[in-house]
Amino acid sequence: MTTESANPEDSRDGGGEAAEDGTEFEDYADLGATTENAMDIAETSMDRVRELVLDETLADRMRQKAVHATGDPEFQHLVRFTGTDDAEPVRAGARAVLDEAPIVTDITMVKAGITGRGHDCPVRKAIGNGADLAAETGMTRTAASVLEIDREGVYDDSIAVVGNAPTAALALADCIEDGTRPAVVVATPVGFVKAAESRKRLRDVAADHGVPAITNVGRRGGSGLAAGLTNELVHVASDVREGAVDLDG
Amino acid sequence: MTTESANPEDSRDGGGEAAEDGTEFEDYADLGATTENAMDIAETSMDRVRELVLDETLADRMRQKAVHATGDPEFQHLVRFTGTDDAEPVRAGARAVLDEAPIVTDITMVKAGITGRGHDCPVRKAIGNGADLAAETGMTRTAASVLEIDREGVYDDSIAVVGNAPTAALALADCIEDGTRPAVVVATPVGFVKAAESRKRLRDVAADHGVPAITNVGRRGGSGLAAGLTNELVHVASDVREGAVDLDG
Numbered sequence: 001m002t003t004e005s006a007n008p009e010d011s012r013d014g015g016g017e018a019a020e021d022g023t024e025f026e027d028y029a030d031l032g033a034t035t036e037n038a039m040d041i042a043e044t045s046m047d048r049v050r051e052l053v054l055d056e057t058l059a060d061r062m063r064q065k066a067v068h069a070t071g072d073p074e075f076q077h078l079v080r081f082t083g084t085d086d087a088e089p090v091r092a093g094a095r096a097v098l099d100e101a102p103i104v105t106d107i108t109m110v111k112a113g114i115t116g117r118g119h120d121c122p123v124r125k126a127i128g129n130g131a132d133l134a135a136e137t138g139m140t141r142t143a144a145s146v147l148e149i150d151r152e153g154v155y156d157d158s159i160a161v162v163g164n165a166p167t168a169a170l171a172l173a174d175c176i177e178d179g180t181r182p183a184v185v186v187a188t189p190v191g192f193v194k195a196a197e198s199r200k201r202l203r204d205v206a207a208d209h210g211v212p213a214i215t216n217v218g219r220r221g222g223s224g225l226a227a228g229l230t231n232e233l234v235h236v237a238s239d240v241r242e243g244a245v246d247l248d249g
Numbered sequence: 250m251t252t253e254s255a256n257p258e259d260s261r262d263g264g265g266e267a268a269e270d271g272t273e274f275e276d277y278a279d280l281g282a283t284t285e286n287a288m289d290i291a292e293t294s295m296d297r298v299r300e301l302v303l304d305e306t307l308a309d310r311m312r313q314k315a316v317h318a319t320g321d322p323e324f325q326h327l328v329r330f331t332g333t334d335d336a337e338p339v340r341a342g343a344r345a346v347l348d349e350a351p352i353v354t355d356i357t358m359v360k361a362g363i364t365g366r367g368h369d370c371p372v373r374k375a376i377g378n379g380a381d382l383a384a385e386t387g388m389t390r391t392a393a394s395v396l397e398i399d400r401e402g403v404y405d406d407s408i409a410v411v412g413n414a415p416t417a418a419l420a421l422a423d424c425i426e427d428g429t430r431p432a433v434v435v436a437t438p439v440g441f442v443k444a445a446e447s448r449k450r451l452r453d454v455a456a457d458h459g460v461p462a463i464t465n466v467g468r469r470g471g472s473g474l475a476a477g478l479t480n481e482l483v484h485v486a487s488d489v490r491e492g493a494v495d496l497d498g
Contacts (some may be wrong), residue, residue: 031307071439071468109472111361112358164473188471190320192297219320224413224439224471 059086069228089212093233096183110163113227163226188221281345292381309316334413338461345432362476412475418447437470
């Protein structure tokens, strides 16, 4: 199962022309979008990013994607890698994609951003589960949803993605402390209350329990970034399949 | 019809505790999330934003929301308002919500971020339409989808939201030039290629044709920001309904 939706990259690929009656074509052409192929513009975009970010390691690819997703060169310095080395969470994520591990997102918006191409991973979201737990305890719906699906074993060996909710990140950290072992964690919740703290705690717990993780520092982040980083794991996996990247090399 | 999904605000509200067996409660309590009510944390978050952004006009509310959605105080300076005054697009957006106008997003991810509460607006997305047009012309799927649903009159009197795709913003600008009149435009596409230019063109066209618009400058932006700004229009409409805001005052 994959999502049917557009994703940030599909739709950010840009470019194009409406040749239907000539008028629209000219409108687009005036704006410099004269290419027949939207992929050309996507390449241009990543070329610009590669002028700004190193392109040497698998970790650099995640830094590039962070810059691409946020539109901000500064963001390359805000990505953090938890593992034996910076590339480990990227290797772990790519292997999980090749293993068709589930991609489990916190909210619908992040799920909607996961590419439908280049993988056969089931994509599911936590939100929508755990309503009784939330009602009983007063915890947020997202935190309750993470705890609830964790009881079903959904997070073990998964690509666990938190794009939005600090309390989901905190709940996921609790699950890892309690023995859950995602293949990799991607967590970039955004905001002024507990977002940075929740990522810090997730990094600490992940390091303690040997769970590879890709996170960021600071208050910024969000669903688009989380989806973009996860999609980059899919792209790395595609490169492995095509022999362009060797995870054991 | 409204979306069934979680939205950035629902899920960013944060806070909570898992009192189920006491253990989880302590874990959360250690992190300072001891409130019974997730809304308390949401209030804290907006209180912090209000320390950073003026709280005088309807336009300030959008600036606050931009800061809240991006986690970045700087973003208050990047929001642009096209209209007779800065508050006009906010008034127009709130009126459209009260009129139950359709909210039309570019991609699924933005649609997934639109709150399901506080409005009875149908929420639909452009993407998924116009596949033939895209195949015929080589334009992006998102640009083709905008042109296709515009032919059906979907954008007239709508809340037209572009969160991701510069080419969708350019296509929407073309539609407005050709006579389409959204009630309000919210456009924050992100990226290194044409994102800023597409918003600039949308501002120019919107100004020329009297269409109120809320956009941003710079390369940053994205789906979360677009959804957040649109949700703030819903909140303003709720305040109008409750008598806390007077759009004619």
